[in-house]
Amino acid sequence: MRLGLIVALSAVLAISSHGMNLDLRKFQYPVEDAKSMAKSVTPRFCAFLLNSDSRPRVPGLTREQGLVVKQKYRHRLMNEHQLYGKGDTPNDEKILLERYCTRYNRTLASELGL
Numbered sequence: 001m002r003l004g005l006i007v008a009l010s011a012v013l014a015i016s017s018h019g020m021n022l023d024l025r026k027f028q029y030p031v032e033d034a035k036s037m038a039k040s041v042t043p044r045f046c047a048f049l050l051n052s053d054s055r056p057r058v059p060g061l062t063r064e065q066g067l068v069v070k071q072k073y074r075h076r077l078m079n080e081h082q083l084y085g086k087g088d089t090p091n092d093e094k095i096l097l098e099r100y101c102t103r104y105n106r107t108l109a110s111e112l113g114l
Contacts, residue, residue, distance in 0.1 A: 027096055030100045030103035030104040030107065031103060031107050035107065035111055042074065043108060045061075045069055045104075045108060046058070046075065046076060046078050046105055047075040047076065047077055047078065047101065048077060048078045048097040048101055049077060050088060050094070051088045056077060057101075058101070060102035060103070060105035061114075065109050068114055079097060
């Protein structure tokens with residue numbers, strides 16, 4: 001019974017992640033990912049696009065932190081595929097990106113002393 005439920009849930013996640021073009025493995029551990037990024041030579045904050053015409057959104061930072069990040073650091077797009085497509089980002093993808101990027105960016109800012 002449990003095995004069937006696990007297989008069914010795995011199939012649903014695989015299908016939904018394929019449709020979103022997101023690799024869900026990238027979005028599991030925002031705090032741990034940010035802490036390891038803080039140790040790198042060139043730390044990068046997370047950003048995402050709402051549609052192909054929008055500017056990258058870097059959530060989770062105060063206005064002052066945002067200015068420092070814009071001047072001093074780079075960012076990486078978590079939904080780079082949006083650059084090549086037309087239309088808006090689906091709501092479930094927006095929620096996933098917003099939650100992950102917010103936790104990641106707040107942790108990274110804290111680790112870097114911003």
